[in-house]
Amino acid sequence: MSKTSNKSGEESFNGFDVPTGLEDYAREGFGVQINGVNVDGDGNPNITEVEEILTDSEDDASFIKRYGEIEFQYIRKPRERVWFIKPHALNYFKDGVLYRTKGERSSEKLELFLDLLYVGIVANLASDATEHAGGIALLKYIMLFIPAYMVWSDVKDATNYYYNEDLSQKTYMFWIFCLLTMFANSHYDVTVDRKGAAYTIVPYIFCRISLAIFLLFYSFFIPELKFQQRTYATLIFITCCLWIPVIFISNRAKIGLGFAIMILENLSFVIPHHPWFKKKLGLKTSTALNIEHEVERYGTFVTIAIGEFLMKIGSNGSLGVGFSLKFLRGIFLLVIAYILFWLYNYGSTTKKAVHALRRSGLTACLYIYGHLPLIASIVLAADAGGDIIAFDNTHIDKRSQEIVEEQEEPNMFALSFFFTGGLGVALASLCLLGMLDKCLDPPGKFLIPRFWRVIWRLPVGIGITMLAFAEMSTTLLMGVISSIMLALLVFESIMATPVDCLISTKVKSSDSSS
Numbered sequence: 001m002s003k004t005s006n007k008s009g010e011e012s013f014n015g016f017d018v019p020t021g022l023e024d025y026a027r028e029g030f031g032v033q034i035n036g037v038n039v040d041g042d043g044n045p046n047i048t049e050v051e052e053i054l055t056d057s058e059d060d061a062s063f064i065k066r067y068g069e070i071e072f073q074y075i076r077k078p079r080e081r082v083w084f085i086k087p088h089a090l091n092y093f094k095d096g097v098l099y100r101t102k103g104e105r106s107s108e109k110l111e112l113f114l115d116l117l118y119v120g121i122v123a124n125l126a127s128d129a130t131e132h133a134g135g136i137a138l139l140k141y142i143m144l145f146i147p148a149y150m151v152w153s154d155v156k157d158a159t160n161y162y163y164n165e166d167l168s169q170k171t172y173m174f175w176i177f178c179l180l181t182m183f184a185n186s187h188y189d190v191t192v193d194r195k196g197a198a199y200t201i202v203p204y205i206f207c208r209i210s211l212a213i214f215l216l217f218y219s220f221f222i223p224e225l226k227f228q229q230r231t232y233a234t235l236i237f238i239t240c241c242l243w244i245p246v247i248f249i250s251n252r253a254k255i256g257l258g259f260a261i262m263i264l265e266n267l268s269f270v271i272p273h274h275p276w277f278k279k280k281l282g283l284k285t286s287t288a289l290n291i292e293h294e295v296e297r298y299g300t301f302v303t304i305a306i307g308e309f310l311m312k313i314g315s316n317g318s319l320g321v322g323f324s325l326k327f328l329r330g331i332f333l334l335v336i337a338y339i340l341f342w343l344y345n346y347g348s349t350t351k352k353a354v355h356a357l358r359r360s361g362l363t364a365c366l367y368i369y370g371h372l373p374l375i376a377s378i379v380l381a382a383d384a385g386g387d388i389i390a391f392d393n394t395h396i397d398k399r400s401q402e403i404v405e406e407q408e409e410p411n412m413f414a415l416s417f418f419f420t421g422g423l424g425v426a427l428a429s430l431c432l433l434g435m436l437d438k439c440l441d442p443p444g445k446f447l448i449p450r451f452w453r454v455i456w457r458l459p460v461g462i463g464i465t466m467l468a469f470a471e472m473s474t475t476l477l478m479g480v481i482s483s484i485m486l487a488l489l490v491f492e493s494i495m496a497t498p499v500d501c502l503i504s505t506k507v508k509s510s511d512s513s514s
Contacts, residue, residue, distance in 0.1 A: 067292070067295075068358040072099070072100060073097060073098075073099050074100065075099050076101065076102070083167045085164040087162060087217075087218040088162070088164070089162065090161060090163065091290050092285055093286045094285045099288075110159075110170070110173055111297065112300065114155055114176075114177070115300060118180070119307070120184075121148055121180055121183070122305070122376070122379045125141055126141060126308075126382070128187070128188065130380075137414075139255065142376070143259070144190070145376045154208070155176060160290055161225070161287060162218060172210065179203040179204075179210075183203040191251045191254070201243055201247055205240045205244075208265075209236070211233075211236060212234075212240075215236075216229070216230065224286075225286070228272045228286060231272045232272045238268075239261060239264050239268055270365055275361040291355060291358060299344070299345070301371075302371070302375060302378070303341065305378045305382075306337050306340055306344075306378055306382070309333055309336070310334070311382075312385065319390075332482040333386070333389055340426060340485075343430050344374075344430060346434075346493075346496060347433065348433075348434045348450060349434065349495070350440070350441050353438055359437065359438045363437075370429050371429070376425075377424075378426050381421075381422025385419045387415055388412075412474070413468065417468040420464050420466075420468040420481070421465050423464050424462060424464050424465030427457045427460055428458050428461045431454060434450075435454060435455075445498050447494075456491065457488065464485075467481065
């Protein structure tokens with residue numbers, strides 16, 4: 001392999017210029033795409049790919065920039081090996097330029113396996129909360145959901161930055177699965193005694209420490225992200241140590257200290273990855289998300305969470321045989337789930353926008369953490385709704401709370417509040433997520449601006465939450481909620497249709513009638 005240097009400071013491998021900073025990639029066998037040509041580790045152009053790159057390079061650019069304008073260059077993955085693939089960054093920033101592997105990344109089979117396991121765990125937490133519906137049960141659900149969500153986010157980010165599906169990563173994922181299984185089956189006794197607390201908290205600590213070890217190990221192979229990886233790993237070790245006293249203190253103290261630690265954990269994630277941190281330390285290279293993969297991961301996860309509604313409707317024959325009020329409530333619940341699915345996929349209702357993950361550090365953080373209450377509330381509402389449709393008792397009375405506790409009957413008011421409150425929080429989260437993208441649609445493209453198309457999710461969510469205090473029958477409650485949400489969906493569907501499409505449709509219909 002021959003190497004020379006040109007006046008611009010770039011190195012040339014066999015006549016192909018490689019930008020400064022990517023020479024190591026060329027030497028190590030990664031390959032770099034320069035001027036539409038893939039140069040392999042020996043400095044030779046990959047002739048078999050030249051024609052494809054030249055013909056679809058414009059489509060590639062539009063694909064990368066569909067989430068917002070950005071300057072980018074491609075890097076190639078290292079050579080495939082059987083057992084161990086050298087750790088490498090799939091995407092990163094260098095001097096404001098995005099370097100990423102070519103092609104669209106979709107959710108891998110192992111990631112979908114994790115989603116199914118995680119939703120099962122969260123559904124388990126929600127089922128425990130609805131079984132003992134009340135304020136304490138809701139607080140316990142929130143405190144257990146957030147750590148579980150942190151573990152899911154850890155694995156999601158690791159696969160977004162470094163996924164290669166070699167034996168080491170498969171082993172790491174299986175280890176996390178085992179720890180999550182112990183966490184899910186031990187949480188019932190977390191407030192009973194120290195043993196129950198230990199078997200719930202220690203698996204979570206091990207999940208976090210495992211990520212820290214993973215990042216430290218990878219930092220020796222990925223110089224572009226070394227500083228951020230080691231900073232984040234150090235902060236993980238520190239926050240994990242803070243969890244140890246939680247095992248031994250009283251339940252009241254567990255709540256206060258637990259929430260404080262969770263805030264610190266999330267700050268320890270945000271700070272090393274925020275653009276402000278990179279700017280203050282003058283980092284030339286830093287982490288970069290694969291946006292289409294991140295969006296798909298959240299979309300898949302939300303869809304699976306909404307699937308909890310369908311499981312409650314179709315499992316155990318809870319609706320009975322034939323047509324009945326239970327069947328009618330089941331249909332209402334199905335309508336609600338279907339509407340939630342489409343409202344999430346409508347997103348910001350824009351045709352052209354800068355995605356929240358690319359718009360700024362603040363909107364990226366709000367997008368990531370906006371999914372936490374969204375998923376938590378969807379699963380809780382699904383579980384509470386599933387219990388409501390199955391009960392023969394359809395009367396809701398908040399004044400009978402003490403009576404049902406003594407008789408060990410389900411607290412219908414608390415269940416209805418879990419249901420309506422869950423839907424209300426979900427709609428508020430959808431409103432927030434819909435506002436985060438920077439709209440680039442020209443004025444007049446839609447009947448009303450984006451703000452007025454999306455903002456109604458919030459007041460509708462608040463109104464649905466308040467319906468729990470109306471003390472109406474469960475059948476009527478679900479019917480009213482599904483009607484309100486259907487009206488919201490129809491409104492957004494019309495308002496999110498471009499004006500020219502509405503006019504052309506109207507003209508065609510008038511022409512056909514004449």
